[in-house]
Amino acid sequence: MHLSEILFHLGEEREYYFNAVAPPIWQTSNFAFPTLDAFRQAIADELGHHIYTRGNNPTTEILRKKLAALEGAEEALVFPSGMAAISAAVLANLKAGDHVLCVDKPYSWTKTLLTRWLPRFGVSHTFVDGRDVENFRRAARPNTSLLILESPNSLTFELQDLRACAEFARSRGIVTCIDNTNCTPLFQRPIELGIDLSIHTGTKYLNGHSDVVCGAVCGSREQIRKIFENEFMTLGAQLPPHDAALVIRGLRTLELRLKRSFESALTIARRLEAHPRVERVLFPWLESFPQHELARRQMSGCAGLLSFYLKLERPEEAEAFFHRLERFLLAVSWG
Template sequence: MHLSEILMHLGEDRHNYFNAVSPPVMQTSNFAFDSLDDFRQAIAQEAQQPVYSRGVNPTVAILRKKLAALEHAEDALVFGSGMAAISAAILAHCKADGHVVCVAKPYSWTHSILVNYLPRFGVSHTFVDGTGPEQIEAAIQSNTTLLYLESPNSMTFELQDLEACAAIAKKHGIPTCIDNSYASPVFQNPIDFDIDMVVHSGTKYLNGHSDVVFGVLCGSYETIGRVFAGEYMTLGGILSPHDASLVIRGLRTLELRMQRTHESALEIARQLEGHPAAGKVLHPWLPSFPQYELARRQMTGAGGLFSFYLDADTFGQAERFFEGLERFLLAVSWGGHESLVMPATAFYGVPGREDSTTPWNLVRLYIGLEDPAWLWEGLEKGFQYMRG
């Protein structure tokens, strides 16, 4: 199916709502039935039929269809956050005394559910350098029930060879799940490489306007049906109809936004590579990136997120860069219209928390939809202030 068809028309049965171009927001918690037989039939098909909006809501159902198609999946579920989607995917594939293999340096809250939550129920884990498939295979145990990937990750952007990982997992009878938030379905479709499940923090590129927090899990009808009947309905981490409508609106420009942010970020990353105040630049689309060839083989773009190291002698000098920096908002997350900066230094000296293990001179940039030349002027302000 063509990308334009998915983003602009799929799932939108306009003749059902007065031929309105934009789908209505079905802001209702409940649905009524004309007869007991209709009621029974709907309950029997609650994964497909509106009964109660914790299960199926018509506005949310349109979004599900679009997201499944974007990821070349059979079906999808949407959640109230990316972490709700990740948690549902992991919990659905865990059992007592089981084991999860996860790539090293995943999203911090993915790390948390594996380290702080699942061990309460006897589920162990192994974090493994996923840059070599042989390392992943070596980590698999007889009780392993899930291989969890994140390619690239969202700080230093290590990739996994998705086709090789899928082959290893299938040889051992283990399902695979990947966080595809970095690349978006515009630039990477893991299911095409035989990965079983795809999750997103849809808060990022999919929504794209920094006004909705949501997540998505994509997979086969069988997988999604099982998660719907289990973790989705039981834990209730759902997305509201109103927020679903905002995401549908955001999807209209997904392809345009992804191309713009990819081109602008690559332009700035190339400029940073030659800058005397910047050290190594970590961007999968630069030939200097260690896994450049793999990135080009399984991705068609890299979006707006990348990192670089400041050529700073002291922690204080690094902090001066951010004091002088202009035109970037100091914030977490990415994927919206606005450009952001997240300094590693922000995670040092936080009351009640241990200092980060990320090098203090690492800087993560997200390049939004602004003019890259205008953004570069803001970066130069930071470099000038850092050098004094």
């Protein structure tokens, strides 16, 4: 399906709401049924019906359809934060006694989930340098059931070869998931490369206006149903309909925003690289990036994040640098 068809039309059944161009916000907790039979039928398949907004709501459903189509997935669920999405996808694929392989230096709270939370339930983990799939192979154990990827990873942008990781994991019966926030499905389509679950914090590019915290998990119908019937419903992890409407609005401009972010980031990365006070720039689209060839092979662009090392003589110079920034804000998140 054409990208603009997904962003502007998919899931929006305008004939049911007076041909409104912007999808309505169904701000309701409950949906009533005309007969007991209809009620029974709906309860037998809560994901496929509108019963109660903790499960399914028409506004969030529009967003779910768009995100699934963007990722080339059968289904998607949306969550009130990226961390809710990551936690639900991870918990759904683990039981006591399991072992998790996770790429080195993931997003900080993903690390906390593995190091602080899961050990309480008897789940162990190993962080692995994901630049070589052989490292995952060596660290795998008979009880490894989940492989968590983040490519590019947080802060240093190291990549994993997604096709090779998916092949290795499948051969061992290990479920794979990736935090695909950095690239968005416009620049990287992990499910087409064999990854089981593609996860996002929609707080960043998907919404794109710094006014919503949200998350998403995209994958097969079977995986999504498993997450829905367990973690999603028990933890109460639904994105509120009003926030879903804001994300749908944000998606309208996703293509334009990403194109511009990518162009600007590449210009800035090149200028920084040429600057005498900059030691090194980390941006996968730079020819100097150690995994540049892999970036070109599995990504079609690079969005707007980059890191760089300053040449400093004294630590105070770093503070002075930050205080002189005019356009770049000091903040914890890029969304």
